[in-house]
Amino acid sequence: xxxxxxxxxxxxxxxxxxxxxxxxxxxxxxxxxxxxxxxxxxxxxxxxxxxxxxxxxxxxxxxxxxxxxxxxxxxxxxxxxxxxxxxxxxxxxxxxxxxxxxxxxxxxxxxxxxxxxxxxxxxxxxxxxxxxxxxxxxxxxxxxxxxxxxxxxxxxxxx
Amino acid sequence: xxxxxxxxxxxxxxxxxxxxxxxxxxxxxxxxxxxxxxxxxxxxxxxxxxxxxxxxxxxxxxxxxxxxxxxxxxxxxxxxxxxxxxxxxxxxxxxxxxxxxxxxxxxxxxxxxxxxxxxxxxxxxxxxxxxxxxxxxxxxxxxxxxxxxxxxxxxxxxxxxxxxxxxxxxxxxxxxxxxxxxxxxxxxxxxxxxxxxxxxxxxxxxxxxxxxxxxxxxxxxxxxxxxxxxxxxxxxxxxxxxxxxxxxxxxxxxxxxxxxxxxxxxxxxxxxxxxxxxxxxxxxxxxxxxxxxxxxxxxxxxxxxxxxxxxxxxxxxxxxxxxxxxxxxxxxxxxxxxxxxxxxxxxxxxxxxxxxxxxxxxxxxxxx
Numbered sequence: 001x002x003x004x005x006x007x008x009x010x011x012x013x014x015x016x017x018x019x020x021x022x023x024x025x026x027x028x029x030x031x032x033x034x035x036x037x038x039x040x041x042x043x044x045x046x047x048x049x050x051x052x053x054x055x056x057x058x059x060x061x062x063x064x065x066x067x068x069x070x071x072x073x074x075x076x077x078x079x080x081x082x083x084x085x086x087x088x089x090x091x092x093x094x095x096x097x098x099x100x101x102x103x104x105x106x107x108x109x110x111x112x113x114x115x116x117x118x119x120x121x122x123x124x125x126x127x128x129x130x131x132x133x134x135x136x137x138x139x140x141x142x143x144x145x146x147x148x149x150x151x152x153x154x155x156x157x158x159x
Numbered sequence: 160x161x162x163x164x165x166x167x168x169x170x171x172x173x174x175x176x177x178x179x180x181x182x183x184x185x186x187x188x189x190x191x192x193x194x195x196x197x198x199x200x201x202x203x204x205x206x207x208x209x210x211x212x213x214x215x216x217x218x219x220x221x222x223x224x225x226x227x228x229x230x231x232x233x234x235x236x237x238x239x240x241x242x243x244x245x246x247x248x249x250x251x252x253x254x255x256x257x258x259x260x261x262x263x264x265x266x267x268x269x270x271x272x273x274x275x276x277x278x279x280x281x282x283x284x285x286x287x288x289x290x291x292x293x294x295x296x297x298x299x300x301x302x303x304x305x306x307x308x309x310x311x312x313x314x315x316x317x318x319x320x321x322x323x324x325x326x327x328x329x330x331x332x333x334x335x336x337x338x339x340x341x342x343x344x345x346x347x348x349x350x351x352x353x354x355x356x357x358x359x360x361x362x363x364x365x366x367x368x369x370x371x372x373x374x375x376x377x378x379x380x381x382x383x384x385x386x387x388x389x390x391x392x393x394x395x396x397x398x399x400x401x402x403x404x405x406x407x408x409x410x411x412x413x414x415x416x417x418x419x420x421x422x423x424x425x426x427x428x429x430x431x432x433x434x435x436x437x438x439x440x441x442x443x444x445x446x447x448x449x450x451x452x453x454x455x456x457x458x459x460x461x462x463x464x465x466x467x468x469x470x471x472x473x474x475x476x477x478x479x480x481x482x483x484x485x486x487x488x489x490x491x492x493x494x495x496x497x498x499x500x501x502x503x504x505x506x507x508x509x510x511x512x513x514x515x516x517x518x519x520x521x522x523x524x525x526x527x
Contacts, residue, residue, distance in 0.1 A: 011172040012173070014176060029389035045362070046363070053366050053367060
């Protein structure tokens, strides 16, 4: 279906209505975005906040006073006491987290030290074999030396 | 319009169009009834994960890898979202999940969830989130992954938090820093609607925090929606109405709407600091933000930096995110501007074609 060049199609009243709606909304959005960016609107936002605070302040204070009295009579902790307790728990959590980190570091160090102390045991069989080779070589060497040493005249030969 | 431009009246076509609309409305009525009675649930944050660490309300999750060990990148990635929304926006729905995408590309992905603050958490400010909580989460991630070096991606206020961390802890192993739509520079007071609202003396932030402790999520949500009131209060529901006969569109809408309306309270001290020290006094960019007795100096940032901004971001306008590029000490830094809005760049229909591949490609070159 081809659209008429200006977007208006008398045969599609819903589509035409939708296009009109979107265009209107778009124009409205632009003007509102411009409006909220003005000094006047900033004042209005501030005034809204002031109005909220003016109402909520006394209400919160009244509720807080009533609740504190009620909780004290019921021998229950007040909001402030619970908040203080929660803060103390958080502080404990922080200290635990730091201790955990220090413990992790120490564990790493101990692991490194332990691994350097427990080097793999040397292979004794191999050492034995090598010693045997060295012993054989020494034996043959001493035999050679004995053979080459100048013979001393024995007593019998002197006689 | 001249009479020659007008299409001739064709009763048969008109009837056909009306019948089509009636058929569409009939098909939509079932969906409308299910929506009205709250009978449709869309599962969000579905990628399998394990919780590896918890502290106070915070949780650190590790997503199960989806590729064999030999294909995995050696540098893990930590995702950090804002304080005021849920972080499952990173993993909205199967097929529309940044987490899933990065897992498929071989990353070890970790996600930090700040949790919902209680009244006892109202005194936490940005120093606590950036330098007390985040370093502990990083430590837990390093322990779990067995890797000292890591990449970190912060989005929105999460980007502000990771920027502070990167500036104050430059030697803690952060190799790559990705900032998404980061609100950092508030020098342009006319630059954003929020700057106008919060900079004005009419906004009584002290009394708000004094009365409520944590700033209620409803007030934050109202503020966010009022930036574009017609789109957020009317346009989005009309879009849903027009697509009620299309289950895929309805599901996508519901998932997004679930996230948009699932806000958490803003910790009171952090909100007060956000309004006064960031929005009003621009302390971070003016080198006047003090934490742990030192100035937070962004020139201390040494990690490779990717700064991603959205061209249609009405929440964090570009002027708040750009100037960090000239201030950081990073030798390797890149700014990319993508089509889309504050959230749309990462979860919109174009995210998997534009933002995700560009972020992944940049990280990939720096994760070996």
